[in-house]
Amino acid sequence: MSSEQSGPTGPDLRQGIAIDTLADGAMLAGHVGGDAVLLARRGAEFFAIGAACTHYNGPLAEGLLVGDTVRCPWHHACFSLRTGEALHAPALTPVACWTTEQRDGKVYVRQKVERPPRIRVKPVTAPRKIVIVGGGAAGFAAAEMLRRQRYDGSIVMLSDDASPPVDRPNLSKDYLAGTAPEEWVPLRDDAFYADQHIDLRLRTTVAAIDSDKREVKLADGSSIAYERLLLATGAEPVRLSLPGLDLPHVHTLRTFADSRAIIAQAANARTAVVMGASFIGLEVAASLRARGVEVHVVAPDKRPMERVLGAALGDFVRGLHEEHGVIFHLEDTASAIEASRVTLKSGGTIAADLVVAGVGVRPRLQLAQDAGLKIDRGVAVDEFLQTSAPDIYAAGDIARWPDPHSGAAIRVEHWVVAERQGQVAALNMLGARQPFDAVPFFWSQHYDVPINYVGHAEAWDDISVDGDIGQRDCVLRYRRNGRVLAVASIYRDVESLREEAAMELAHA
Ligand SMILES: Cc1cc2nc3c(=O)[nH]c(=O)nc-3n(C[C@H](O)[C@H](O)[C@H](O)COP(=O)(O)OP(=O)(O)OC[C@H]3O[C@@H](n4cnc5c(N)ncnc54)[C@H](O)[C@@H]3O)c2cc1C
Numbered sequence: 001m002s003s004e005q006s007g008p009t010g011p012d013l014r015q016g017i018a019i020d021t022l023a024d025g026a027m028l029a030g031h032v033g034g035d036a037v038l039l040a041r042r043g044a045e046f047f048a049i050g051a052a053c054t055h056y057n058g059p060l061a062e063g064l065l066v067g068d069t070v071r072c073p074w075h076h077a078c079f080s081l082r083t084g085e086a087l088h089a090p091a092l093t094p095v096a097c098w099t100t101e102q103r104d105g106k107v108y109v110r111q112k113v114e115r116p117p118r119i120r121v122k123p124v125t126a127p128r129k130i131v132i133v134g135g136g137a138a139g140f141a142a143a144e145m146l147r148r149q150r151y152d153g154s155i156v157m158l159s160d161d162a163s164p165p166v167d168r169p170n171l172s173k174d175y176l177a178g179t180a181p182e183e184w185v186p187l188r189d190d191a192f193y194a195d196q197h198i199d200l201r202l203r204t205t206v207a208a209i210d211s212d213k214r215e216v217k218l219a220d221g222s223s224i225a226y227e228r229l230l231l232a233t234g235a236e237p238v239r240l241s242l243p244g245l246d247l248p249h250v251h252t253l254r255t256f257a258d259s260r261a262i263i264a265q266a267a268n269a270r271t272a273v274v275m276g277a278s279f280i281g282l283e284v285a286a287s288l289r290a291r292g293v294e295v296h297v298v299a300p301d302k303r304p305m306e307r308v309l310g311a312a313l314g315d316f317v318r319g320l321h322e323e324h325g326v327i328f329h330l331e332d333t334a335s336a337i338e339a340s341r342v343t344l345k346s347g348g349t350i351a352a353d354l355v356v357a358g359v360g361v362r363p364r365l366q367l368a369q370d371a372g373l374k375i376d377r378g379v380a381v382d383e384f385l386q387t388s389a390p391d392i393y394a395a396g397d398i399a400r401w402p403d404p405h406s407g408a409a410i411r412v413e414h415w416v417v418a419e420r421q422g423q424v425a426a427l428n429m430l431g432a433r434q435p436f437d438a439v440p441f442f443w444s445q446h447y448d449v450p451i452n453y454v455g456h457a458e459a460w461d462d463i464s465v466d467g468d469i470g471q472r473d474c475v476l477r478y479r480r481n482g483r484v485l486a487v488a489s490i491y492r493d494v495e496s497l498r499e500e501a502a503m504e505l506a507h508a
Pocket residue numbers: 133134135136137138139158159160161168169170171172204205206207232233234235253254255280364367395396397398412413414415416418419441442443444445
């Protein structure tokens with residue numbers, strides 16, 4: 001996977017393509033001048049839009065057409081073929097659009113055109129003041145969607161982080177590995193917030209919510225009134241109670257500043273201990289290996305990621321990391337950390353000049369709890385992401401919502417879900433009644449191996465494997481009572497997209 005721009009390839013679409021060569025539902029990557037363009041056929045209609053996904057430049061022609069949308073093969077962003085709009089995160093920027101013309105058995109791509117995004121909500125009683133608590137995935141996507149829908153009231157976004165909204169998944173992957181520059185990390189530059197009249201206040205802690213008065217109280221004692229409030233406070237790393245955890249070479253990873261601090265420490269580190277063998281811990285392990293640091297992973301589990309991905313994929317992930325030199329200490333935990341070593345419960349010690357604790361996260365529920373909102377192992381929301389207080393919505397890592405696909409109320413910690421919930425909450429704060437029914441999706445990247453996962457399975461009766469996990473070419477289906485609840489895949493992007501589309505249809 002690469003985020004680098006490559007020059008456009010394929011035919012010059014201005015010269016025309018024989019209509020017969022493009023079957024219904026087919027896509028073709030070509031170019032118009034210097035622009036990479038995707039030509040897609042839906043019945044008798046032809047569409048031409050930018051060929052590179054605006055998330056990380058995924059090749060849209062290798063994705064899937066669903067209705068009048070195209071889905072990106074890498075992280076399942078969805079673009080309108082009619083307008084180029086980025087309909088579903090993680091892409092938030094539209095692709096360009098061109099007109100097409102059919103003549104003499106050929107289809108020609110003609111003019112580049114601007115097509116405005118579809119306005120999905122006509123507010124009856126539009127609020128004038130929207131406050132968003134949280135400058136992460138859900139908060140940012142909500143603010144962006146509010147302005148995309150031409151909401152012109154005030155948006156105040158409050159974040160206790162020092163950085164503006166960042167591409168958090170990158171903090172453990174390319175940025176930490178040293179293969180993505182600093183500029184890729186912010187979701188938008190500072191000018192965006194000024195241009196869009198989004199009053200982003202960083203280093204600003206919300207201390208309380210007064211839902212009767214409809215205002216949030218800041219830690220500095222001031223208050224801000226709201227008509228609609230979005231709570232998107234995310235999660236924070238679990239902190240173990242362990243001697244030595246406060247030493248300066250011990251880190252957790254949630255923020256841009258955390259990632260920078262690990263990079264600074266890694267510059268002089270020879271050996272690192274990563275505590276935890278789940279997604280963030282192992283992505284950190286891979287990134288530190290890319291920086292030439294010797295990495296030991298200490299975790300109580302029998303296998304990495306087994307609880308989420310099952311034994312076979314867990315063994316594969318372990319083998320993959322071992323191939324890259326990671327040393328595992330499984331079914332073990334750290335009992336103490338000192339300046340240059342970590343002592344294990346089993347009795348041994350590991351030399352370590354850098355320690356990263358990636359032992360899970362805890363949703364930040366305090367504000368919601370204190371405000372008296374209904375809590376159910378997360379902030380309980382209905383299908384419209386509305387909390388038990390009518391003007392307060394919740395989205396992202398804190399929200400437990402009724403998932404129509406699994407039939408259960410679930411809470412997940414996935415980037416794409418948080419962004420999509422932020423988008424739906426934005427529409428609903430403007431008066432739409434759009435249920436949140438997206439199929440959960442996440443991805444994780446280890447060296448050159450991406451793992452994509454659609455659906456949600458907390459328990460299963462069996463896992464069937466199609467393909468070969470060792471060859472990095474597989475689809476795993478997690479079944480319960482004969483029903484496929486979730487699908488994990490490696491380099492089977494179109495199948496992963498098909499499974500997602502089928503799950504969407506099943507509950508449309
Ligand atoms: C290193 C890393 C890598 C990840 N990689 C992946 C991945 O590959 N794939 C995937 O699906 N997911 C990944 N995730 C998970 C994903 O980033 C989260 O699910 C997502 O960020 C959740 O979005 P959110 O908006 O709910 O919370 P966040 O993005 O955490 O944002 C919460 C915001 O709320 C603010 N806040 C909290 N409380 C207050 C308060 N009282 N006052 C003011 N501000 C407050 C915080 O400062 C922050 O700005 C990763 C997470 C991390 C940390």
